[in-house]
Amino acid sequence: MTITTYHSIWLPKSEVIQHHGKPLPANMIFFAAPPPEIGTVLTAHSYLEAKQRKLSLKIFKRFSRVVLEALVLAGLCFGIFVGLHLGLSVPFFSASTDGMLRGFVLGILITPFATIGVAVFCLSLIKPPITCTYVGDRGIAEYRWSDQGEPEGRVLQFSQVDCLHRNIIDHYINFSYMSTEYWFTWANTRNLPESEQSAMPAIFKFTLSGKYSSEFRLPLYHFALSAERAWTEFRLQHLLSDVKQSGSTRFEIGKLGVSQGKALEVGQGFVRTIVPNRIHHFNGDEIRLRQENGKILLQRKDPSAGWARPWMLETIGFASFEIENVNAFVALFNLLVNQE
Numbered sequence: 053m054t055i056t057t058y059h060s061i062w063l064p065k066s067e068v069i070q071h072h073g074k075p076l077p078a079n080m081i082f083f084a085a086p087p088p089e090i091g092t093v094l095t096a097h098s099y100l101e102a103k104q105r106k107l108s109l110k111i112f113k114r115f116s117r118v119v120l121e122a123l124v125l126a127g128l129c130f131g132i133f134v135g136l137h138l139g140l141s142v143p144f145f146s147a148s149t150d151g152m153l154r155g156f157v158l159g160i161l162i163t164p165f166a167t168i169g170v171a172v173f174c175l176s177l178i179k180p181p182i183t184c185t186y187v188g189d190r191g192i193a194e195y196r197w198s199d200q201g202e203p204e205g206r207v208l209q210f211s212q213v214d215c216l217h218r219n220i221i222d223h224y225i226n227f228s229y230m231s232t233e234y235w236f237t238w239a240n241t242r243n244l245p246e247s248e249q250s251a252m253p254a255i256f257k258f259t260l261s262g263k264y265s266s267e268f269r270l271p272l273y274h275f276a277l278s279a280e281r282a283w284t285e286f287r288l289q290h291l292l293s294d295v296k297q298s299g300s301t302r303f304e305i306g307k308l309g310v311s312q313g314k315a316l317e318v319g320q321g322f323v324r325t326i327v328p329n330r331i332h333h334f335n336g337d338e339i340r341l342r343q344e345n346g347k348i349l350l351q352r353k354d355p356s357a358g359w360a361r362p363w364m365l366e367t368i369g370f371a372s373f374e375i376e377n378v379n380a381f382v383a384l385f386n387l388l389v390n391q392e
Contacts, residue, residue, distance in 0.1 A: 060080075060081045060082045060083070061082065061083065061084070061085055062082040062084070062085040062086065064076055064082070064093065064096055065093075068093050068094065068095065068096055069094075069095055069096075070095060070096070070097050070271075070274070071095045071096075071097050071185070071187065071271060071274035071275045071277065071278040072271075072274040072277075072278075076096065077101075079101050080097075080098050080100070080101065081098055081100040081101060082096065082098050082100075082184050083098070083100055083182075083184060083195070083197060083203055084184055084195035084203040084205060086186040086188065086193055087191075087193055087205075087207050089190065089191055089207065089209050090186060090187075090188030090189075090190055090191035090192060090193050090207065090209065091188040091189040091190030091191060092188055092189050092190075093186050093187070093188050094187050094188060094189060094278070094282055095186075095187045095275075095278045096184070096185065096186050096187070097184065097185050097271045097274070097275065098183070098184035098185075099182045099183055099184070099197075099271070100182055100184065100197065182196065182197035183195060183196050183197070183271075183272075184203075185271070185272070185275045187275065187278045187279050187282050188282065189282060189285070189286065190209060190210055190211070190286065191207060191208050191209040191210050191211075192207070192208050192258070192275075192279045192282070193205060193206070193207045193208070194206055194275070206258070208238060208257055208258035210282075210283055210286045210287070212240060212257060213238040213239055213240045213257050213258070214239075214240055214241060215238070215239055215240075215241055215304070215308075215376035215377055216236065216237070216238050216239075216280065216283055216287075216376065216377050217236075217237050217239075217308045217373060217374075217376055218234070218235065218236040218237070218276075218280060218373060218378070219234065219235055219372075219373035220232060220233075220234045220346075221233045221234070230265065231263055231264065231265045232263065232264055232265075232273075233262075233263045234260075234261060234262060234263070234273060234276065235259065235260070235261035236259065236260045236261070236276045236279065236280060237258070237259045237260075237308060238257050238258045238259075238283070239257055239308055240257060241304075241308075260272060260275065260276040260279065280379060281379075283377075284377070284379045284380045284383060287377055287380045288380050288383055288384065291318075291377075291380060291384055292384075292387075295318070295319055295320065295384075295388065299319050299320075300317045300318060300319035300322075300324070301317070301318055301319075301384070302315050302316070302317050303315060303316040303317075303318070303375055303376055303377060303378075303380075303381045304375075304376050305370055305374050305375050305376075306374055307374070308376075313326070313327070313328045314326060314327050314328070314370075316370075316375065316381060318381065318384050318385055318388055318389060319388065320388050321335060321336045321388065321389065321391075322334060322335050322336060322389065323336075323339060323350065323385060323389050325350065325368050332368065334350065334352075336388075336389040336390060336391065337353070338352060338353055339351070339352060339353065339389070340352075340353055340390070341382065341385050341386070341389075341390070343372070343382070346371060346372050346373070347369045347370065347371055347372060348369065348370050348371075348372055348375060348378065348381070348382070349367055349368070349369045350367065350368045350369070351367045352367070
C-alpha cells in the first residue's frame with residue numbers, strides 16, 4: 053500500500069458545500085482553483101484526498117453490481133469451459149465414466165481464481181479520473197488531474213449560453229432498477245443568425261453525461277444537478293426581464309439547436325402552447341401544471357369548460373427533455389401563471 057500526501061491550493065469558504073448538499077470534508081484537496089469568471093462558488097467537490105491511498109480495492113469499488121456480476125459470470129464460463137475440456141481430452145478424466153462430471157466440478161472450483169484474474173486484468177486497464185469541480189452563481193468549471201503537468205480544465209460561463217437541455221433515464225429489467233443514464237447540455241442557439249437558427253445545429257458549449265447504479269452515484273451526477281440549479285437561478289432573472297420588457301418569454305421545444313415550430317410562451321397570468329398551425333392561450337385560473345413520467349403536462353382545471361371552449365384541449369403534454377430550460381419554465385410558470 054502506497055500513501056501519497058497532497059496539499060490543497062484553494063481553501064473553500066465555510067458556506068461552500070458539496071454538490072449533493074453535504075459539508076465539505078476537511079481532507080478534500082482541491083488541486084486547481086476555481087476561475088473568477090464563474091462568480092461566487094456555491095458547491096464544490098474533489099476526488100483527491102489529503103492522503104490518497106493507491107489501492108486496487110478503492111478502484112474496484114467503482115464497479116457497479118452489474119459489472120461485478122458480469123465478472124463472476126465470465127469466470128464461471130471460463131471455469132466450466134476448462135472443466136469440460138479436461139473431461140473430454142485429458143486421459144485422467146476421460147478414461148472414467150464420470151470424467152466429464154469431474155472436469156465440471158474442477159471447473160467450478162477454479163471459478164473464483166478465474167474471476168479474480170479477470171477482475172485484476174480489467175482493473176489494470178482502468179485509470180479512474182481524478183477531478184475537482186466547481187459550481188458558481190455565474191458559471192461552472194471542471195478540472196482533471198494530469199500526471200504530465202498542469203491540470204486540464206474546462207469552464208462554462210452562463211452568459212455564453214442561452215439554453216439547457218437535459219434528460220435522466222432510469223433503466224429497469226423485469227421491474228428491477230438497474231441504472232440511471234443522464235446528460236446535460238448547455239448551448240447558445242440564439243447567438244446564431246436568425247436565418248440560420250432553423251437550419252444549423254446549436255454550438256455546443258458544455259456537456260455533462262454519464263451513468264450510475266443504485267450502489268454508486270458518481271459525484272459528476274451531483275455536479276450536473278448542482279450546475280442545473282445554479283443555471284436556473286441565473287436564467288430566471290433574464291427571463292423575468294424579458295417578460296417585463298416584452299410581456300412574455302419563449303421556451304423552444306424540440307431537438308437541441310433545431311427548430312421544430314413548437315414552443316411555450318409564459319407571461320403574467322397566462323401561458324401559450326405553440327405547435328405547427330395552432331396556438332392555445334390559457335389563463336392562469338384555468339390551467340395547472342403537472343410533472344409526470346418525464347413529461348410536462350398542462351391540464352385544464354375545469355373539464356366542463358370544454359363545452360364553452362371546445363377548441364381547448366383537456367391536457368397538453370411535452371417531453372421534459374425536449375423543453376429548453378425546463379426547470380426555469382416550471383419556476384416561471386409557478387411564479388407568473390399560478391402565482392405561487
